[in-house]
Each structure stands twice: as structure tokens, then as C-alpha cells.
Amino acid sequence: MTPRDRRAVTIAGAIVAAAVLGLRVGPWSVRSYRALQEEVAARSAVLARMRDAIGEAEALGDSSEVVRQAYLALAPRILSGDTEAAALASLTGHLGAVADRSRTTLERADALPDSTQVGGIRRVTIRASFEGDTRGLTAALRAIDTNPIALSTGAVRVVAPDPASAGVAPEVLKGEILISAWYSERGAR
């Protein structure tokens, strides 16, 4: 092999090596480096979020205790029972007591579908039919408003079945009231 041949082989080898480096090894290295950079950035972001979460939890401090106390204080204001059926039974019981206190009759208590859920509590709604006189229905509404359980009234309908009997027979009014209340669902406390 003459020096000229050796030179040609050397140059060709250098070109091949440069091509492999430039077209394969180089791009692969850049891609790998970028992937590593992105991975480090992503994990770094995860770490930052963790630190933020811990920092916020420490900052919550006393306010979380205040919230906890307020949450515990809700217990008397929501229905007992941790299932929908139990809560409906409890609400019906409370409405029966309202009817007794207001000298009205609880004729019907029909559960209505209600999927409202907030935080750890769910809502149940009943359409309650009371029968009584004006004083009794007003007392029933007041008893609902002042009940220790937080009851909310929606639509109200009061009907006099026989208005022509006014002054002749005892007054009879029928009141239909939508009443909702909250209960704490099982496992959500």
C-alpha cells in the first residue's frame, strides 16, 4: 500500500467516522441528553409540588383545627343515619314531631330523588303533606324553620279543599312542602 493509498483510506475512514458521529451518535446523544433534562425537570416539579403541599399543610396549622371544631359542631344539625334510607327515616321522624307540635297531621312523606353531594355530606329531599288549619300550618312552617336539624324548604303549596265551607265547618287546609336536609354519608366522614 503506497502512502497515497494509505492517505485515501485514512480520509475515507475519517469521513465514515464523521458521518456516523454526525448522523447517528450526535443526534442520539442530543436526544438522550434532552430526555434526561426533561425527566429531571419533571421530577423537580414533582418535588416542588410535594414541598409546597407540606408547606401549606404546616401553614394551615390553627385554621385546620378551627375548621375541624366547626365541622364537629355540625353533628347536631344534620340527620342521623349514614345511608339514604336511614336519613329519610330520620327526616320523616323529625317531620312527624313537627306535625305533633303544630297540631297538624303528616299525611304523606314521599322521598324525591336528590343527588346533591357537598364535601362529606349528601342531601335527601321529601315532599311532605300536612293537613291542618291556618294556625297549624303556620306553626308547622315555623317549626321547620326553627328545627335543630338544618331543614330547608323549597316549593310550598297550600290548598283549601272546600273553600265554600268557610265559617260553616272547621277550616281544613292541606300543605305540601318540599323539605331537604343533610346527612353524613358512610365513609365520607
Place this chain on the structure above:
Amino acid sequence: MRARLCLRVSGSSVRAQLMRRGEVVWAAEAAHSGPGDLAAAIAELAEEPGIRRAGTRVEVTLEPPLVQVRRLGGIPPVGSAALSALIANQAGRYFRKNGKPLVTDGVWAEAKRRDRRTVVAAAVEEPWLDAIAAGVRESSLELGSIRLADGPRGLELVSAADRSVRKARARVSVRRLAAAAAAAWTFAGAYAVGGLVLERNRIERDIATLTEPAAAALDARRAVDRARRTIDAVRGTEGSRGTATLRLGQVVSALPRDTWLTSIQWDSAGAGLITGSAKRAADVVAGLERAGVVAPRLEGAAVRESSADGARERFTVRFGSAPG
């Protein structure tokens, strides 16, 4: 900065100047009778203390009549390497040989390629260059350039043997530079990747340490958020209590005394319907308006009817939403 030993060689003497940072720090002169004892003269000059310091470079300037200089015309406009080869091949034609081999070189007098017409060529007898190289070698110094006095820049008078040695040395230098560059890039890449890997490992360790506390913190935060929403919901319900009683009271107190109600109803939005009878249906609407009930209006015409206490009007009144 490296020290330079500048030698000016003439036909009978050699003058030496040691330059350091651009200043002459030492000078001397020695006589010689020709190439035969020039090497000894150079070695003798280099005996001076301080000259044989490592890295001292020797730059030689040849003075006439050691050098023959010619201005040549009619040379094809070739590159510098080809021009040197062309002049070397035609040395006998351009220079006196005196029976001794010549070392030649040439450069274009014009800087721009398209203006090239004249070549400045120089030749020196090879025994002089060999003597200079031997003297420098004997002194353990490094031979730099060999130029002619008052000649153009770029003329390099180097013997064939020395030229090949210089080429080989230049190749080695280039290879060393290339190897150094490759090593530097490799080191930089390894440093960058290593730094990232170390950073990733540190982050992973921190994440492993903080996973449990962070999960507990998130749980606590969720519990507090849920409790807040729960409290808000129950308090919202309590805040709306009494609305039904108030509304009923508002409507009933606004009705004229002679009104008999058949039914009253309203929805959670406050819109409702009152049916019944009164002496004058218009008085019912007027009373509701005075009491601030929202948008009361008769629905349909009032129906007159007679009863035991006289004529009455049966009515239906809507309230709470704008009339359609």
C-alpha cells in the same frame, strides 16, 4: 512569552540577539569562514547562560550574498505550495548553483490572486542551511523560521530534510490538537450528563423521603377542604331558613280582609300562584303590590259570582316572575 534567539548570518559572521518580551537582553557576534564552521560558531554563541532555557526559539535571517533573490515573471498563477515546487524544479534556470544543491522558495509579490504576475524567489545553498540546523541542534534549541534580510514575508528557506521533519511535527501537532479537542468535548459531555444524573438521583432521594409527609399533607388539606365545603353547605341551608314563613306572611297580610283563598303555592325560585275570591280581584293585586310581592298580575279575567254576602270575583293571581 517565549524567548527568541535571532541570528543574522552573513558570509563571514553570525550576530546573535536574545529577545525577551520584545526587548534585546543580550547580543554577541562570532566570525566564521563558511558552512564548515558556522555550526560551531552558533553553538559557541548559544553557550551564553540563559539561552538554553527550555522553549527558546531560534529565528534566522540570511543576509546577501548567502541568498540569491530574483523577481520572476511569466509564472502561471498557481497556489503557494505549487509555486514552491515549481521554483524548486526550475532552480537551475533561475539561480546560480555553483555545484551545490539549492534550497528555494517563492511568493507572489501581489496579494490578490487575480493580480498575480510577479514572483519573488530566493535560493540558498543547502550546506548553509544544514550548518545552521546542526548548530541549533547542537545547542539543544528549537529552529523556527529562516528568512532573508529585507525579503517579503512568507518566504521560508528550509532544507528538504528539515521541511519533512517540520511537516511531520505539524501533523503530530494537529493530531494532538484534535485529540485534545475530542477529549475536551467528551469531558464536557460527561460532565453535563454526570451532573444531570447526580441531580436526578438527588431529586429521587428527596422525593422518596418526602412521599409520605406529602401524602399526609395532601390528605389533611383535602379533609380541611371537604370540611369547609360541608360547613358552607349546612350554613347556606340555615341561612335560607324562614323564607317560606316570611313569604306566606307577606302574601297573607297583603290580601284584603274579604278575600277567601282556595290555594297558594310558590316554588323555590319565589314564583307562585294564588287562587280564591274577593269583592274586587283588582284590590288583591293592588294589596300584593303594596306589600312588595314581585310582579303580581291577574291571570285571565276575574269571574263574577254571587254568594251569601253579595257579589264576589273569582281570581287567579301569579307573582314572582315577569309576565310572559
